[in-house]
Amino acid sequence: MSVRTLPLLFLNLGGEMLYILDQRLRAQNVPGDKARKVLNDIVSTMFNRKFMEELFKPQELYSKKALRTVYDRLAHASIIRLNQASMDKLYDLMTVAFKYQVLMCPRPKDVLLVTFNHLDAIKGLIRDSPAILNQVDETFQQLTEVYGGLSAGEFQLIRQTLLIFFQDLHIRVSIFLKDRVQNSNGRFVLPVSGPVPWGTEVPGLIRMFNSKGEEVKTVEFKHGGNYVAAPKEGSFELYGDRVLKLGTNMYSVNRPVETHMSGASKNLASQTQESIAPNPLAKEELNFLARLLGGMETKKPSDPEARFRLNLFATEEEEEQAALTRPEELSYEVINIQATQDQQRSEELARIMGEFEITDAPRQSASKGDDLLAMMDEL
């Protein structure tokens, strides 16, 4: 599939993560300066130049589990601390939201507008820090360079790659259920009304031409939907009206972020089957993570007491309950690792994939040939 998908996937999921964390910080009444510090730290880590360089290299997408590790690390690049249950929920919300946005894009190219919506909002969250704003603008530049000239066909391939990545994900999100954006079975509602994509005509017309190219007959037909013409095209400039609402912040203090765990379903069963089989890609995924996280410069907090726990749930009890009742098949535990032959590698990976602490111990200089896993653990 397309090898240019990762930057779009990462930035949009990252944007959703920031929306949710911002909402939780306000819901938990975290003091303004602390909240700002959290967001600033995460954004500056996300948009770090070295990290972006790794991200933008042409590469295939890795698994959802591998990607989750990156966000786990990203969240903990700030002074917050997330329990497994909260991190799971955070990742669930991020992935469902972006899946929805990709699915709903009127044109494949609109996924770039969704990305710009996220970037615009991120800039709003860190507007007091010009240095970080600059980093985000540079990434904007890079996105325009890489994606600005792509054809509709190439965007179609990117869209298909993203949808394959999100295939069979049916976690239900409260906000989506309430807004009737998701059905109770987790499937998204696809409206058959509203504006058509830019460049598409409203369906319902058959035009017939003779061999000279003259229009000789026009017939209308009932197409079944209720569409109207597109008002205007969204802007792909650094600043501009994106027109599209997908990718803007749908959370606010009054709209809580709840998920419902779908019961075991056929789709989930098939997904579990695939992950139980021994995964020969674990090594490749580790290399990918090492490269990506190696570019991530994480700041150590000067005062260890400054760290605080963020809860994605309304109460501690709910968080505990969620951890206990999360269905097996939706666990982000690396089930496949137990099946790999290399015991040492699987132990290291299990440690990294699970909760981990950022140690303050200085890292001994390690050559590239050293155990990549050890390197990652000390970042």
Add this chain to the structure above:
Amino acid sequence: MVAADSEGSKDPGARMFRRERSIPLRGSAAALCNNLSVLQLPVRNLTHFGVVHGPSAQLLSFAPEGLPLAQRQLHAKEGAGVSPPLITQVHWCVLPFRVLLVLTSHRGIQMFESDGSIMVYWHALDSGDASPVQAVFARGIAASGHFICVGTWSGRVLVFDIPAKGPNIVLSEELAGHQTPITDIATDPAQGQDCVADMVTADDSGLLCVWRSGPEFKLLTRIPGFGVPCPSVQLWQGTVAAGYGNGQVRLYEASTGTLHVQINAHARAICALDLAPEVGKLLSAAEDTFVHIWKLSRSPESVSIEVEHCHGECVPDTQVCGARFCDPSGSSFAVTGYDLAEILRFSSM
């Protein structure tokens, strides 16, 4: 002139369709185009279905009254690479003396006996001149006489010469005509008769190439695109039917490339077209959740092509990714949708 909508009882082609029992799939359908292949075997009262899930494809045998009879999963042949190769398309090719199942992926082209039991041929893709940012894959499959034509990421179309039986399949020609990845290939079911043009290839830029098959294929016409991909194409009695990424269906005269009909058919990208050649019915399906059936005809006086709309079906909340007629008279069709682990069936009442 704008004629009134011709739907309703006075339109002889209009029918009502009802939902039949769905066929469950082991894995959901992937968000690809042309993601349903149907092999009708009326003599045995069987229908075969093929759907791509991702790294695997599923084949099913179905008898009308009963439950699915047989089920098989195929995987893309592994090769050098980082992740399990994804399948782009699965399609049955009906040749004069045999039927082969062709599977295209990001590694190459596999050909199987029609039930998928034995692989008879493997062709690895040559990614030699691909830049690091280009995806390498095969996509677009059609049978033309005793040839099977398969498209590739570079725009080249590979022509394989298929013997009446056995695995001695030979790559006989590589057709140049496209510069962007091939999306779909169609051949005229009534070839060998009056038709000169009997194959059309389509690509991501919307360009269509019309060919005459033979020991050497000859490029007859080029029909330029207009900035959107053409994911699906059909050929019927000298008429090219093309579905585009902006929801339009266009009909062209194959030999000259003249545009005869332009239908604003769908509100999102078209993902599949199919033909019921005996009755001149065309089926279009798109990501807007709709399937439409059209009746094509050639008016004797003007020698141009006419189209009328027969039926529109909404498949609620489903981003359709494949659709096919299930019988030669076009009175039943099947649909697959992204994330949907079943094949939906409709037949007319």
